[in-house]
Each structure stands twice: as C-alpha cells, then as structure tokens.
Amino acid sequence: MPENVLDVHDLDVRFATEAGTIHAVRDVSFSLTRGEVLALVGESGSGKSATAMSLTALNRAAGNTRVTGSVRLHGRELMTLSERELRDVRGAQVAMVFQDPMTSLNPVRRVGDLIAEVIRAHDPVPRRAAARRAVELLHEVGIAEPGRRAELFPHQLSGGMRQRVLIAMALALRPAVLVADEPTTALDVTIQAQILRLIRVLRAEHGTSVLLITHDLGVVAGLADRVAVMYAGRIVETAPTSAILASPRHPYTAGLLESIPRIDHPRSARLPSIAGQPPTLQDDDPGCSFAPRCRSAHEACARRPVLSDGIACHLPGGRR
Amino acid sequence: MIRFVVRRLAGLVLVLFAVSLAVFALFNVIPGGDPALRLAGRHPTQQNIAQIRHDWGFDRPLPVQYLDMMDHLVIRRDIISYQDQTPVMPTIETGVPRTLSLAVGAAILWLVFGVTIGVLSGLNAGRWLDRVLTVVALTGISIPIFWLGMVLLYLFTYRYRDVGVFSWIPIGGYASWSDPIEWAKHLIVPWCVLAVVSIGFYARVVRASLLDARGADHVRTARAMGLSRSRVLFRHALRTSLIPVVTLFGLDFGATVGGTVILIEKVFGIGGVGQYAQESVAHLDLPPLMAITLYGAAIVVVANAAVDIAYAWLDPRIRVA
Ligand SMILES: Nc1ncnc2c1ncn2[C@@H]1O[C@H](COP(=O)(O)OP(=O)(O)O)[C@@H](O)[C@H]1O
Ligand SMILES: [Mg+2]
Numbered sequence: 001m002p003e004n005v006l007d008v009h010d011l012d013v014r015f016a017t018e019a020g021t022i023h024a025v026r027d028v029s030f031s032l033t034r035g036e037v038l039a040l041v042g043e044s045g046s047g048k049s050a051t052a053m054s055l056t057a058l059n060r061a062a063g064n065t066r067v068t069g070s071v072r073l074h075g076r077e078l079m080t081l082s083e084r085e086l087r088d089v090r091g092a093q094v095a096m097v098f099q100d101p102m103t104s105l106n107p108v109r110r111v112g113d114l115i116a117e118v119i120r121a122h123d124p125v126p127r128r129a130a131a132r133r134a135v136e137l138l139h140e141v142g143i144a145e146p147g148r149r150a151e152l153f154p155h156q157l158s159g160g161m162r163q164r165v166l167i168a169m170a171l172a173l174r175p176a177v178l179v180a181d182e183p184t185t186a187l188d189v190t191i192q193a194q195i196l197r198l199i200r201v202l203r204a205e206h207g208t209s210v211l212l213i214t215h216d217l218g219v220v221a222g223l224a225d226r227v228a229v230m231y232a233g234r235i236v237e238t239a240p241t242s243a244i245l246a247s248p249r250h251p252y253t254a255g256l257l258e259s260i261p262r263i264d265h266p267r268s269a270r271l272p273s274i275a276g277q278p279p280t281l282q283d284d285d286p287g288c289s290f291a292p293r294c295r296s297a298h299e300a301c302a303r304r305p306v307l308s309d310g311i312a313c314h315l316p317g318g319r320r
Numbered sequence: 321m322i323r324f325v326v327r328r329l330a331g332l333v334l335v336l337f338a339v340s341l342a343v344f345a346l347f348n349v350i351p352g353g354d355p356a357l358r359l360a361g362r363h364p365t366q367q368n369i370a371q372i373r374h375d376w377g378f379d380r381p382l383p384v385q386y387l388d389m390m391d392h393l394v395i396r397r398d399i400i401s402y403q404d405q406t407p408v409m410p411t412i413e414t415g416v417p418r419t420l421s422l423a424v425g426a427a428i429l430w431l432v433f434g435v436t437i438g439v440l441s442g443l444n445a446g447r448w449l450d451r452v453l454t455v456v457a458l459t460g461i462s463i464p465i466f467w468l469g470m471v472l473l474y475l476f477t478y479r480y481r482d483v484g485v486f487s488w489i490p491i492g493g494y495a496s497w498s499d500p501i502e503w504a505k506h507l508i509v510p511w512c513v514l515a516v517v518s519i520g521f522y523a524r525v526v527r528a529s530l531l532d533a534r535g536a537d538h539v540r541t542a543r544a545m546g547l548s549r550s551r552v553l554f555r556h557a558l559r560t561s562l563i564p565v566v567t568l569f570g571l572d573f574g575a576t577v578g579g580t581v582i583l584i585e586k587v588f589g590i591g592g593v594g595q596y597a598q599e600s601v602a603h604l605d606l607p608p609l610m611a612i613t614l615y616g617a618a619i620v621v622v623a624n625a626a627v628d629i630a631y632a633w634l635d636p637r638i639r640v641a
Contacts, residue, residue, distance in 0.1 A: 058544055091546035103537040106556050108635055118545045153636040169545060
C-alpha cells in the first residue's frame with residue numbers, strides 16, 4: 001500500500017454568522033496517495049471550498065471560522081502549525097487554483113512578476129532567475145510566446161489563459177498537492193477540456209497529487225482516479241471513478257449522475273435534477289441529511305447512516 | 321508619455337480659453353457688473369460715465385474688449401484692477417506661492433495621515449485600536465473648519481501663549497520659502513486645520529477599501545501561495561485599495577483650492593490668492609477675478625494630470641495603449 005501524501009481526518013468547519021453557526025464541513029476524512037487525483041463532488045454549498053481552504057488554514061485569518069480535525073502532509077500535522085510555518089507549506093507544498101481566473105490574479109501586476117514573486121517567496125533565487133523561471137513555467141502550461149505574455153497584465157489575457165497562469169503559479173515550486181477548486185467552472189467548454197488536459201499532463205509528469213473540486217460529475221470522468229461525493233458537509237460516498245460512474249450506490253450520487261447532459265440522450269429531453277433544496281447547515285438533524293429529498297427514504301433514515309465501506313446510506317442502491 | 325503631455329497641454333489651452341470666455345461673459349450679464357458705474361464714484365454725471373467708458377475702452381465691442389483684456393493679462397501682464405487701479409499680477413504672484421504652500425502642505429498631511437490611519441484601522445478592524453481611530457476620524461469629519469481654525473488660533477496664540485510648547489507658533493501671517501523653518505512654523509496650524517476633515521474622511525475610505533481588498537480573490541491567491549503578511553498587505557491588498565483614494569484626491573484637491581483654502585487664508589491672514597479672490601468678488605472687480613480664475617483652472621488641470629499619472633501607475637487597466 002503506497003504511503004499517503006495527504007491525510008485528512010475528521011475535518012470540521014464552523015462559521016459563526018449573525019444568523020447562527022453554520023456547520024459547513026462535518027467529520028470529513030479522505031487521503032491522497034502520490035500522483036492520485038481525487039475528485040470532491042457535490043452541489044454548490046455542500047462545503048467543498050470550506051474543506052479546501054482548511055487544508056492550509058487559509059480560513060484561519062477570518063475571525064468567525066473554527067476548524068478542528070487533522071490534516072497531515074507526509075505525516076506532518078498542519079493544523080497546529082503557526083501562520084509563519086504555514087507560509088512555507090502554502091504554495092510550496094500545497095498549492096491552490098481557484099474558480100474564478102478573472103478575479104484571482106492581482107489586476108495591477110504583470111503576470112510574469114506574479115509568478116516570480118511566488119518563486120522568490122519560497123526560494124531565494126535572484127530576481128532575474130525567477131523571471132526566467134516564470135517564463136519557462138508559462139511555456140510549460142501551454143502559453144504561446146511566454147516571454148511576451150509574461151510582460152502582460154491579467155486583463156490583457158483571456159480567461160483560459162489566466163487560469164493557465166494561475167496553474168503555472170501553483171506549480172512553480174512543484175508542490176506535492178495541488179488543490180483545484182472548480183478550476184474550469186468559469187470557463188467555456190473547449191477551454192475547460194484544455195485546462196483539464198493540462199492538469200492531467202502535469203500530474204503525470206511531476207507525480208503531483210490533485211484534489212479536484214467540482215460540482216460537475218462530467219469533469220470527473222477523464223481526470224479523477226477516485227471520487228468523494230459530498231452532501232451537506234459530509235462525504236456520503238467514495239469509490240473509484242469507474243465504479244461510481246457505472247453503478248452509484250448513494251441515491252444522491254445517482255441523482256447527480258442523472259443530471260449530467262449525455263450525448264446518447266435526445267437533446268430536447270429535460271435534464272432531471274434532484275428535487276428539493278439541500279438542508280440549511282445551521283441545524284444538526286439526527287437523521288440522514290439527504291432523506292427529505294430521497295426517493296427511497298424510509299424509517300431507518302431517521303438515524304444518521306455512518307460512512308462505511310465507502311457509503312453512508314441505509315439502503316445503498318435504493319429501493320428495488 | 322510625450323503624447324500624454326502634448327494632449328494635456330492642448331487641453332489646458334482649451335480649458336483656459338473656455339473659462340476666460342465664461343468669466344467674461346458672466347461678468348457682462350450680471351446686474352451691477354458695469355465697471356464704469358463703479359469707477360465713477362457715488363454721484364456720477366452721465367458725462368463722467370461716458371468719459372470713463374471711453375477712457376477704459378468699455379465702449380468698444382465685447383470681443384475687442386475680451387481680446388484686449390487677454391492681451392494685457394497674458395502677454396503684457398500689466399493688467400490693472402478696476403477697484404483700486406493697482407497692477408494685478410504682482411499681487412497674484414505673491415499670493416500663489418502662499419496659497420499653494422497652504423494647499424499642497426495640507427494635501428500631503430491629509431494623504432499621509434488619512435492613509436496611515438485608514439490602514440491601521442483596517443488591519444485592526446473590530447479591535448480597540450480601530451475603535452479609537454474610528455472615533456478620531458469621525459470627530460475630524462464633523463469639525464467645522466473655520467471654527468477649529470479660530471479656536472486653535474485663540475488657544476495657541478492668545479490663551480496659552482505663555483505655555484512653552486506653544487510659544488513658537490506665530491500669530492498668523494506667512495513667511496517665505498527662503499526660510500523653510502519659519503515657513504513651516506507659520507503654516508503648521510493652518511495645514512492641520514485644513515487637513516483634519518480630509519484625514520478623517522480618507523481614513524474611512526481607506527479602511528473600507530482595505531477591508532474589501534482583504535476579502536478579494538486575488539488577495540486570497542497571494543495568501544494561498546504563501547507570500548508573507550507584509551507582501552500580501554502592501555503589494556496586493558493595499559495597492560488596489562488606494563485606487564479610490566486617488567480618484568477622491570483628484571476631486572478634493574481642486575475643491576479645496578477653490579473653497580476651504582480661502583476660509584483658512586482669511587482666518588490666519590496668510591494673504592494668498594484666495595483672500596484676493598474673495599475681495600475681488602466683493603467688488604465685482606473683473607481683472608483680478610479673471611487672472612485668479614485662470615490660475616486656478618491651470619492648477620486644477622495640472623493636478624488632474626498628476627492624478628491621472630498616479631492612476632495609470634496604480635491601475636494598468638486604464639493605461640492607454
Ligand atoms: N466565510 C464564511 N462565513 C459564513 N459562511 C460561510 C463562509 N464560507 C462559506 N460559508 C457557508 O458554508 C457553506 C459551504 O460553503 P462552500 O464550502 O463554499 O461550498 P461549496 O464550495 O461546496 O459550494 C455554505 O452554506 C456557505 O454559505
Ligand atoms: Mg465552492
């Protein structure tokens with residue numbers, strides 16, 4: 001069994017808001033082996049970003065957030081590190097790419113300069129060397145004429161190009177883990193495919209482990225080795241990608257799968273979507289949080305199912 | 321850059337032309353504006369008035385009068401006032417450095433303190449330092465300027481004149497640049513009075529803008545990449561949050577030169593152009609008004625160009641190709 005690069009255990013995230021405490025992430029555990037791509041999938045609001053931000057305690061600065069649990073990188077606990085110590089982890093060992101490339105780059109700095117800044121934050125190379133390295137990285141992420149492009153400001157680049165810049169920045173220090181939070185959601189379909197291909201190539205070349213966050217199961221198929229499905233702050237199912245796509249066991253996963261547009265279905269047919277709304281994350285109901293929306297809910301669902309053998313459901317596969 | 325300067329200079333000429341036309345036209349339509357009547361004294365005869373009209377050239381067509389005035393003002397620079405028939409330019413030339421010293425000094429104070437207080441407040445949002453600074457800023461915003469000016473003048477130069485720490489403060493007036501220490505001594509109280517409202521206001525703007533920027537996506541990226549706290553603050557959050565300050569400053573500087581400065585000049589007896597302008601308006605004295613307006617317009621245009629340069633440096637998105 002390969003040693004885990006990242007181990008997340010019982011991660012719990014609560015936000016104190018004026019409307020009460022939002023319990024956004026609940027007892028989430030998962031691990032990543034070297035070079036593995038794990039997809040974290042779930043509807044918007046299910047706690048995926050909160051999970052991602054907690055890995056390097058990025059949400060610690062906001063006073064209203066409480067995170068508990070354990071995040072270990074190569075066996076080293078990150079949760080107890082100081083802000084100072086975390087800086088050496090962020091970007092260098094665990095790097096992030098966020099959803100919106102239009103706003104995620106500083107608008108007033110040149111992109112080459114932004115990448116070089118990240119390099120120099122972790123590696124005391126001379127300015128010139130960092131600038132050269134930035135151009136190489138732009139080339140590596142598939143930006144043509146990288147020398148010229150490095151001199152441009154973000155607004156002079158397209159969305160896909162900006163996402164490539166962010167990926168270049170994230171990969172500058174060859175991190176062990178890349179967290180990509182909805183990296184393609186803001187992009188159009190052809191660009192989406194290119195960015196996913198790029199992540200696949202980089203993973204293969206550098207053995208980077210990837211936590212790919214998405215609400216779109218369609219994105220998962222070509223890239224992820226494993227899928228963890230998240231609902232209302234909990235992981236409700238986890239399995240190898242091929243297994244989950246072929247035979248989802250949790251009714252929620254099945255619902256997500258049905259709502260993917262498919263080539264072999266008539267275009268005019270309305271996409272089914274899961275009826276109802278996800279629960280508000282304020283209250284901790286004692287039962288299965290998916291039960292109110294579940295086609296196969298029954299009495300047993302008044303108790304919360306525990307995640308075992310990759311599934312948290314009393315009636316895996318639904319009522320037959 | 322050369323194109324920018326050329327374009328701005330052309331703009332300046334156009335603005336000055338338009339402003340001078342407007343002032344001239346306005347002066348010739350307002351009631352009581354006829355300078356001949358004013359020059360003629362209390363009980364003029366028709367003949368007196370006609371004589372004055374002729375002597376001063378008021379009987380010529382308006383366009384000719386306008387061009388003649390511009391000639392005396394801009395080219396010969398020997399224009400004289402209607403009110404007391406003294407040359408205008410020397411008075412303005414002594415006044416401009418005084419007014420600019422007052423306005424620029426105050427502007428530097430309000431920028432430095434406004435931004436510093438705003439940053440400190442924003443960084444400590446919700447903590448006691450922020451609360452204290454918020455009270456200070458709001459107090460600053462709410463103080464009536466002329467009142468503060470008079471109170472300080474009274475306190476420092478009369479009531480507590482004998483208290484050692486205040487005894488160096490002069491009783492108003494102005495000292496020339498050539499002695500920088502005296503110059504600053506004379507201006508320090510007026511500077512503070514003039515800056516105090518803006519310091520409060522700018523501090524609030526910077527604080528809000530910094531809090532906004534700290535939650536911005538690109539600042540999150542900077543943190544996620546492991547940049548140091550000071551880098552995240554100064555190179556990422558602060559730089560984008562200063563953009564609104566520059567916008568405000570462009571508007572405020574012009575407004576200050578054309579407004580509050582006049583008040584403060586009068587309270588502290590600085591003898592700048594503002595005071596001169598105020599007296600000229602009271603006497604409906606066109607030549608000095610024209611000269612002062614043109615000077616003012618030129619200063620505002622130049623200040624705006626400086627603001628645009630600062631803008632382009634702060635925000636490449638608006639840089640013209
Ligand atoms: N800083 C925050 N303060 C309060 N609530 C938050 C904060 N961040 C996220 N939330 C809430 O936590 C829940 C999960 O959010 P998030 O992790 O962003 O979901 P996802 O990424 O899966 O769409 C949502 O209900 C969201 O409103
Ligand atoms: Mg999200």
